[in-house]
Amino acid sequence: MPHRLLRTLLGLAAAALTGSALAAEVQVAVAANFTAPMQAIARQFEQDSGHRVLAAYGATGQLYAQIGNGAPFELLLAADQSTPARLEQDGLAVPGSRFTYATGALVLWSAQAGYVDDQGQVLRDGQFRHLALANPKAAPYGLAAYQVLEQLGLRRAVAGKLVEGQSISQALQFVATGNAELGFVALSQVYQDGEIAEGSAWLVPATLYQPLHQDAVLLRPGADNPAAQALLDYLKSPAAAAIIRRYGYQL
Template sequence: MKFTTRLLALGAAMALNSAYADEVQVAVAANFTAPIQAIAKAFEADTGHKLVAAYGSTGQFYTQIKNGAPFEVFLAADDSTPAKLESEQETVPGSRFTYATGTLALWSAKPGYVDAEGAVLKGNSYQHLSIANPKAAPYGLAATQVLAKMNLTQATQPKLVEGQNITQAFQFVSTGNAELGFVALSQIYKDGKVEQGSAWIVPAALHDPIKQDAVILNKGRDSEAAKALMQYLKGPAAAAIIKSYGYQI
């Protein structure tokens, strides 16, 4: 009898937990793919909520959100797009915050090809330079700012290979279609080191800060999972993962 009572109590507790567990639909800037995948696992283990992510450029997500896409949370690659959505009353007031500050890197899949100062850009020995679309992807905009600061805009214009987002810009380099390109440091960096190829970590002074904001969208207004995710992103477990990929908090 006692055993049966315990089983019933356990079943009731599990049912109660599952009632509170939920899914949250998240639009994630492409540069944050690897960190959010790690965060999603920890988030589900710690809270029971499941994070379902879609990846793309911040500009493309803006258009999709305005057209009614079913996203509940938006993790952008900038702070201006969430602020714009906020001003257009597409978000939950007071939910926006900066979850990470990104770092730009000039990268080649070839070891030793990119020097620690980025002088390879001025060497002009390469045929193709990959960047993300500066109109849709903040990392692409930052790349154009770096080229302008280095007085290389005109010299590099014929060499540019433009990806729709930072993932495609990375793929152009990783597949050898471009000798080098501007990528998010998080795509090539883990636990304090560049994992493959060679890279120049671009000084922050060469471009506008890449402040990445998160916000709850109107479709997530009543979602407990959305609220839980935002709190989780502010906590120590998520912070440790975010920092391990080269972001600042």
């Protein structure tokens, strides 16, 4: 084999080995409300970096329990600030890595067009059989929904109509399938590019619930994984910010 061809083949092999060594996987635990934007961010990140994202979605409280029980997640994108802070205190997260990646919003949503008015009067009228929301002990958006009901003085009036999902995704499913006429869900689940994708919704005034600041944190298993740090940095990038805003989040 000519020396020049041999050198070329060796160079290609070395480049391939280098590329595979640089590419890595990162396991991410993601709050259910952030499913759609995370899927979009992961696709763009993988294209830009060559790394692979393995994401699991669920209620923040459930993800916290899994991390505490040894689940090998390397990043957490929570739906609150207290859970990542608690993981730092527990020694399960890297100190100083925590930051707010998005601030969410709560909506009262129905799959039926025209069912929910833009002032939320349908909630006060009470002419519905089921109202879906997420478990407030596991999901920050569920807690926010209960805060809204308390602020409006409706907690007792609707108590017998409440249907709790284990996560905000399950609450959305109850409404989307018609098992509940309406429900409290994350704006990001029903909103894209400036409008409600389908059905009808009331954007709940932010004064009725505590701010839904969502923090990300690097977990101990990801401390030495360059892909984990790269994804954490990518969440702060203009490319990620553009995606996050498309789903109705504030930065």
